[in-house]
Amino acid sequence: MIERLAIIGVGLIGGSLARALRAAGAVREVVGCGRALPNLEKARAFGVIDRFTQDPAEAVRNADLVFVAVPLGAMRGVFDAIREHLQPETVITDGGSVKGSVVLDASAAFGALPPRLVPGHPIAGTEHSGVEASFAELYRNRRVILTPLPDTDPDALARVQTMWETCGAEVTLMSVAHHDEVLAATSHLPHMLAFGLVDALARMRENDEIFRYAAGGFRDFTRIASSNPVMWRDICLANREALSAMLARFGVEMTDLAESIRRADGDHLLEIFARAKAARDRSIEQSH
Amino acid sequence: MIERLAIIGVGLIGGSLARALRAAGAVREVVGCGRALPNLEKARAFGVIDRFTQDPAEAVRNADLVFVAVPLGAMRGVFDAIREHLQPETVITDGGSVKGSVVLDASAAFGALPPRLVPGHPIAGTEHSGVEASFAELYRNRRVILTPLPDTDPDALARVQTMWETCGAEVTLMSVAHHDEVLAATSHLPHMLAFGLVDALARMRENDEIFRYAAGGFRDFTRIASSNPVMWRDICLANREALSAMLARFGVEMTDLAESIRRADGDHLLEIFARAKAARDRSIEQSH
Numbered sequence: 001m002i003e004r005l006a007i008i009g010v011g012l013i014g015g016s017l018a019r020a021l022r023a024a025g026a027v028r029e030v031v032g033c034g035r036a037l038p039n040l041e042k043a044r045a046f047g048v049i050d051r052f053t054q055d056p057a058e059a060v061r062n063a064d065l066v067f068v069a070v071p072l073g074a075m076r077g078v079f080d081a082i083r084e085h086l087q088p089e090t091v092i093t094d095g096g097s098v099k100g101s102v103v104l105d106a107s108a109a110f111g112a113l114p115p116r117l118v119p120g121h122p123i124a125g126t127e128h129s130g131v132e133a134s135f136a137e138l139y140r141n142r143r144v145i146l147t148p149l150p151d152t153d154p155d156a157l158a159r160v161q162t163m164w165e166t167c168g169a170e171v172t173l174m175s176v177a178h179h180d181e182v183l184a185a186t187s188h189l190p191h192m193l194a195f196g197l198v199d200a201l202a203r204m205r206e207n208d209e210i211f212r213y214a215a216g217g218f219r220d221f222t223r224i225a226s227s228n229p230v231m232w233r234d235i236c237l238a239n240r241e242a243l244s245a246m247l248a249r250f251g252v253e254m255t256d257l258a259e260s261i262r263r264a265d266g267d268h269l270l271e272i273f274a275r276a277k278a279a280r281d282r283s284i285e286q287s288h
Numbered sequence: 289m290i291e292r293l294a295i296i297g298v299g300l301i302g303g304s305l306a307r308a309l310r311a312a313g314a315v316r317e318v319v320g321c322g323r324a325l326p327n328l329e330k331a332r333a334f335g336v337i338d339r340f341t342q343d344p345a346e347a348v349r350n351a352d353l354v355f356v357a358v359p360l361g362a363m364r365g366v367f368d369a370i371r372e373h374l375q376p377e378t379v380i381t382d383g384g385s386v387k388g389s390v391v392l393d394a395s396a397a398f399g400a401l402p403p404r405l406v407p408g409h410p411i412a413g414t415e416h417s418g419v420e421a422s423f424a425e426l427y428r429n430r431r432v433i434l435t436p437l438p439d440t441d442p443d444a445l446a447r448v449q450t451m452w453e454t455c456g457a458e459v460t461l462m463s464v465a466h467h468d469e470v471l472a473a474t475s476h477l478p479h480m481l482a483f484g485l486v487d488a489l490a491r492m493r494e495n496d497e498i499f500r501y502a503a504g505g506f507r508d509f510t511r512i513a514s515s516n517p518v519m520w521r522d523i524c525l526a527n528r529e530a531l532s533a534m535l536a537r538f539g540v541e542m543t544d545l546a547e548s549i550r551r552a553d554g555d556h557l558l559e560i561f562a563r564a565k566a567a568r569d570r571s572i573e574q575s576h
Contacts, residue, residue: 123503143501185489186502190509192545193481195564200541201473202567211571213431214474215411220508221478225568229561236549236557247546253488254542257480258535261524269524273517276483279490280513283499 002027002163006063008056008078010034010043012125013095014069015134018048020167023136033059043131056081060090065163068094072234075102079109091156092117093163097183097231099147099176101238115153118160120146121179122169123187127226140168147176177242184242188235189250192243194225195232290315290451294351296344296366298322298331300413301383302357303422306336308455311424321347331419344369348378353451356382360522363390367397379444380405381451385471385519387435387464389526403441406448408434409467410457411475415514428456435464465530472530476523477538480531482513483520 002021007014010032021027032049033056034040040052053059060066060082068078075096086092092114096102099119107113124142126133144164148157161171174182201210214222236243260268290309295302298320309315320337321344322328328340341347348354348370356366363384374380380402384390387407395401412430414421432452436445449459462470489498502510524531548556 123501125503125505127505142503145501182494182498182501185492185498186506190485190506192542193485194509195561196541196545197478197481197538198564198568199560200538202563203541204473204537206470207567210470210473211567213411213433213470214571215413215430217413217415217512218474218478219572220511221482222568223508224505225564226572227565229558229565232561233554233558237552237554240549240552244546244550247542247549249492250485250488251542251546253484253491254480254535254539257484258532258539261528261535262532264525264528266521266525270517270521272487273483273515273520275490276486276513277515277517279495279499280486280510283502284507284514 002065004029004031004063004065006031006033006059006066007049008033008059008066008068008082009070009074010040010049010052010131011069012129012131012133012138013122014067015043015046015048015131016124016136016138017067017069017095017122017163017167019134019136020139021163022047024166026163026166031059031063039131046131048131048134057085060085062087063090065159066090066092068092068096071228071231072096072098072101072238073230076105076109079106083109090116091159093120093146093160095120095122096238097121097187097235098238099179103147103149103176113149113151115151116156118146118148118152118157119176120144120160120164121183122164124169127223129228129231137168139164142169144169144171145179146171146173147179148173149176180239180242181245184239184246188239188243189246191224191227191232192236192247193250194222198222198225290353292317292319292351292353294319294321294347294354295337296321296347296354296356296370297358297362298328298337298340298419299357300417300419300421300426301410302355303331303334303336303419304412304424304426305355305357305383305410305451305455307422307424308427309451310335312454314451314454319347319351327419334419336419336422345373348373350375351378353447354378354380356380356384359516359519360384360386360389360526361518364393364397367394371397378404379447381408381434381448383408383410384526385409385475385523386526387433387467391435391437391464401437401439403439404444406434406436406440406445407464408432408448408452409471410452412457415511417516417519425456427452430457432457432459433467434459434461435467436461437464468527468530469533472527472534476527476531477534479512479515479520480524480535481538482510486510486513 018030030049032052043049122144293315306318318337320340331337410432
């Protein structure tokens, strides 16, 4: 049982965690913290949180668990604000999509990485944001990656792992660097392609007409281009190195594909498409 | 009323047209034609067609309407095979995703483009194929583009337009070249990105692990990479010019994006992402 959970950033991710823990009867009190008063009021009205404050230092007072779910660019400021106000036994975790930058921000704010901070990342979300988009089932059967460091307190790790399992998630441990590479490949690069495609079309002269003829496949393909631009700017900056490496890898692939089209090399195109279809069909089977 | 409809290629596209016209009571007899006997037998068992033949010349005999729904690479062969066996009043149309190549193939096969051939393209489909994937509602509220040429018979055009409207589709007319540019942007380029992304990941050493951490957004984004590889090879070869131009345009966009990430230019990234989100959200509103 979590006696007092502080959620810094009550949006889709933070709000859904609170709802899931409440639904499981695993938390006694939830304190919400954020910058926008109307959002906090909404969160209280929805019953997602019990009370709120706009001051992170106030929010974490006597909390046994703190969940930081703010955009990556705001992590450092939150760590600075709460540093002096934590109990020695308070466990901190976060929901940031890049772990290297969170570890750096926390190390800088605290002087060294606190042993009771467990960096984490729930692989879940939708293209919607805000507490009104949150729901208790968001994490059910989804994966949560935790990236403990050598000095991470095993008890803190166990508490965070139990918290996510209570929400129905499957927890995996991996290194910070490996997490950031895997996510660059499966999430950050696809978002760049979707944003890049829609922007390229939007900048064409006939863009209104072009979007009119986009069919269902296009809508699925570009859904993630409706994601929050500020969040994605932060992710790009925070995971610059791994994302740049993936972009370069994808650039090589696309140069090969474009060359094959230019020289009408049907055999090579068929080979690429067949390999991709096989991998995609296999990955879907695995995930069921 | 269509007295006898010949469908060359009884898959998702051809099968769904037959089902929709039957459901509307707008066709008396449907003759199916294809190369694979088991597929034709299935189509007859499902009631999609009344009878079948593997010989296109036989299939079009005394048909008042012929719908050619084979991969683009097979169009020329079908036109050659039916050339000598059409009634003077028979109307021909097709479902090819590229119109320039169909017009070239027909012109070469017939000596000149037949006035009663109306090139067409229903903007509908799923990542599944085969007659077992066909359904009567596939074209309901979807767009069908017809690309008549200066010599196209207005009566033939009207008959094809009515046929599609009977299936619940909205028909638009445009030029062959414009169709091929619009489709390169909204369909062919996105498919290249999805195939290219999945193939790039499949070729990474840790590919099994990587696909394991792909979340819902990735599955939506890559759904179209499960499409038929042969069909897509043909589309690439048939629409080489317009697709190469779109790939180059996208390459410029991605170079700009990758450069902005490398030099940590958050303002420029935010500008790109916000413009893309606005265009995507607007395009979704329009389509509802």
